[in-house]
Amino acid sequence: MKTILAFREEEYAWVHETFPCVHPLLLPLCNKPFIEFLIDFAILAGSSGVRILCDGGLDALEQYCEDGSRWGIDLSYASIHPDDSIHTMLGKNRKFCGEERVMIVSGFNFIRYDKRLDYKNLATSRPTGEWAACPGGRITLTGVPAKTALDWTLAELSLMPLDSMASFYRASMEALETGATRYVLPGYGDEPGCAFGRNVVISKSVEIRKPVSIGNNVQLLANTIIGPSAIIGSNVIIDRQSSVESSIVFDNTYIGEHLKVDGRIASGNRLNDPKSGASIAMEDPHLLSGIKKKWDIRSLPRKIVHAVAALGLIAVFFIPFIILWPLLKLGGHWKSTRADFLSERTDATLPLGKVEVDSSSAQAAIAIALSLDRYLWLFRVLTGQLALIGSSPLLAEKTRPDLLLGALTYRPGVFSYAEAEDWPATGGDATIVERFHLAHSNPLSDISLVIKAFINRLQEKSAI
Amino acid sequence: MTISETSKIGIAILSLNGTLDALSAPEFRNNRSVIDPEKTVVVDLQQVDFIDSSGIGAIVSASRQKRQPTGGIVLSCMNDRVRKVFEITNAQKLFHIFDDTIAAVDFAATRQKSAGA
Numbered sequence: 241m242k243t244i245l246a247f248r249e250e251e252y253a254w255v256h257e258t259f260p261c262v263h264p265l266l267l268p269l270c271n272k273p274f275i276e277f278l279i280d281f282a283i284l285a286g287s288s289g290v291r292i293l294c295d296g297g298l299d300a301l302e303q304y305c306e307d308g309s310r311w312g313i314d315l316s317y318a319s320i321h322p323d324d325s326i327h328t329m330l331g332k333n334r335k336f337c338g339e340e341r342v343m344i345v346s347g348f349n350f351i352r353y354d355k356r357l358d359y360k361n362l363a364t365s366r367p368t369g370e371w372a373a374c375p376g377g378r379i380t381l382t383g384v385p386a387k388t389a390l391d392w393t394l395a396e397l398s399l400m401p402l403d404s405m406a407s408f409y410r411a412s413m414e415a416l417e418t419g420a421t422r423y424v425l426p427g428y429g430d431e432p433g434c435a436f437g438r439n440v441v442i443s444k445s446v447e448i449r450k451p452v453s454i455g456n457n458v459q460l461l462a463n464t465i466i467g468p469s470a471i472i473g474s475n476v477i478i479d480r481q482s483s484v485e486s487s488i489v490f491d492n493t494y495i496g497e498h499l500k501v502d503g504r505i506a507s508g509n510r511l512n513d514p515k516s517g518a519s520i521a522m523e524d525p526h527l528l529s530g531i532k533k534k535w536d537i538r539s540l541p542r543k544i545v546h547a548v549a550a551l552g553l554i555a556v557f558f559i560p561f562i563i564l565w566p567l568l569k570l571g572g573h574w575k576s577t578r579a580d581f582l583s584e585r586t587d588a589t590l591p592l593g594k595v596e597v598d599s600s601s602a603q604a605a606i607a608i609a610l611s612l613d614r615y616l617w618l619f620r621v622l623t624g625q626l627a628l629i630g631s632s633p634l635l636a637e638k639t640r641p642d643l644l645l646g647a648l649t650y651r652p653g654v655f656s657y658a659e660a661e662d663w664p665a666t667g668g669d670a671t672i673v674e675r676f677h678l679a680h681s682n683p684l685s686d687i688s689l690v691i692k693a694f695i696n697r698l699q700e701k702s703a704i
Numbered sequence: 705m706t707i708s709e710t711s712k713i714g715i716a717i718l719s720l721n722g723t724l725d726a727l728s729a730p731e732f733r734n735n736r737s738v739i740d741p742e743k744t745v746v747v748d749l750q751q752v753d754f755i756d757s758s759g760i761g762a763i764v765s766a767s768r769q770k771r772q773p774t775g776g777i778v779l780s781c782m783n784d785r786v787r788k789v790f791e792i793t794n795a796q797k798l799f800h801i802f803d804d805t806i807a808a809v810d811f812a813a814t815r816q817k818s819a820g821a
Binding site: 295297298299302317318319321328331332333334335336657661663664669671672673675676677679680 | 756758760764781787788789791792793794795797801802804807810811
């Protein structure tokens with residue numbers, strides 16, 4: 241028996257918008273990533289291999305699940321097109337499916353199953369076709385069934401589409417309330433309805449009201465009240481005299497003092513109302529805030545190398561700039577407009593002067609060939625606001641490139657990686673080049689790419 | 705990099721072996737079947753041990769030259785290393801990707817037939 245789990249980006253696009261810090265397939269339901277519920281179900285149904293198909297990025301998921309050895313199955317990953325039918329999906333994964341029976345779970349749905357029931361015999365003996373369905377997806381079986389007479393009503397399934405914050409909240413609460421009797425849930429506890437992770441610090445005066453699920457590295461400070469129906473993620477601090485009831489607190493969240501969180505989802509500095517879908521960002525970090533990870537020191541060598549190289553370019557082109565700039569400015573060939581561009585940081589924009597040089601005169605042609613239109617941007621490299629080479633800066637009104645969790649998708653630079661390559665023909669193709677180099681380049685290769693970009697611009701302008 | 709070319713039911717199958725980078729990309733780009741806009745090509749990437757942006761560029765440009773942009777080049781047997789490069793660059797959305805070359809050929813033949821009809 242093999243299982244295919246198929247997802248389309250449009251099905252979980254709402255998660256990207258509501259909880260941007262987590263990959264949608266790793267969205268925690270009662271402190272357990274969504275994908276693990278599906279893997280558990282595939283194992284209950286007797287699958288030895290599971291393949292996850294998606295038309296979006298799977299990098300973060302792959303880093304988390306790896307090859308499935310922790311579940312004792314073979315886990316693999318592949319891409320699909322958004323409009324692929326089940327038949328096409330089976331064709332694209334023919335080698336994986338082989339001659340075995342295949343269960344295809346499609347859609348971003350929560351499967352209501354019961355770990356105590358025998359799904360293995362059921363999955364092998366049910367006739368080919370649909371097993372369960374809901375508006376957002378279905379479970380389908382293909383291949384020849386085994387000839388065993390079973391009462392299928394004994395282990396019926398149902399699906400709940402996770403199409404909004406409200407349905408996510410419902411599914412989480414359902415998992416919490418049915419608890420470890422139906423699902424395999426994380427945490428330890430002496431009594432039903434209470435699950436605690438590792439390294440949970442609970443002050444003496446804390447009151448816990450069942451059911452609750454608490455993650456790892458959590459601090460519950462004096463006089464806090466947790467529950468009933470509270471799901472607290474990992475790396476969370478609940479400060480003194482606060483209460484969390486019928487609510488979900490995501491990982492890496494700080495809940496301030498004297499607060500009452502009731503029927504809400506707290507994620508970082510955002511407080512969401514699952515019923516109305518309303519969401520507010522708290523400006524006061526003493527009330528609610530994200531617990532930030534330490535600054536990533538790995539980016540430091542790149543910033544230093546870029547700054548040193550930028551300093552060199554500033555020195556080399558200082559004299560041409562100081563001569564040509566006033567001439568072009570006075571002649572009306574140098575036009576500068578200021579605009580806000582997207583910054584590398586998601587919460588900030590970057591005001592930059594964009595220069596347009598009218599290349600009708602010889603001086604202007606030299607200025608363009610020497611990339612003097614980017615000269616002033618080099619100073620932004622010294623302050624770390626721009627990279628020397630990276631993505632083409634995008635105007636702030638444009639949408640930020642899709643965030644592939646675990647991978648950098650946008651780092652504005654004076655020169656772009658696409659300028660260093662010869663092949664991009666369209667804007668979309670340029671993005672492919674930029675993403676490749678954002679993931680694979682190192683500070684030294686960046687310098688050689690800057691030289692290539694500079695030469696390409698020089699040749700391009702010379703050709704004009 | 706070496707390219708071995710076979711054909712099945714009118715579909716060209718290019719099996720690439722080695723590194724698809726800036727040095728070897730022109731060889732792929734200039735392949736007769738790749739250049740032909742009418743020809744559907746299945747590219748078997750199982751033996752590709754490294755691909756860079758120029759390699760992806762060669763495959764993307766090849767698909768742009770085809771009459772059927774999403775069906776003119778069909779990819780098969782992508783290993784994990786190559787798949788990750790396609791995913792990180794989001795280039796996987798431009799292609800139909802199969803884990804089996806014969807299945808890819810069947811798909812390409814069906815597409816070619818329906819496009820011709």
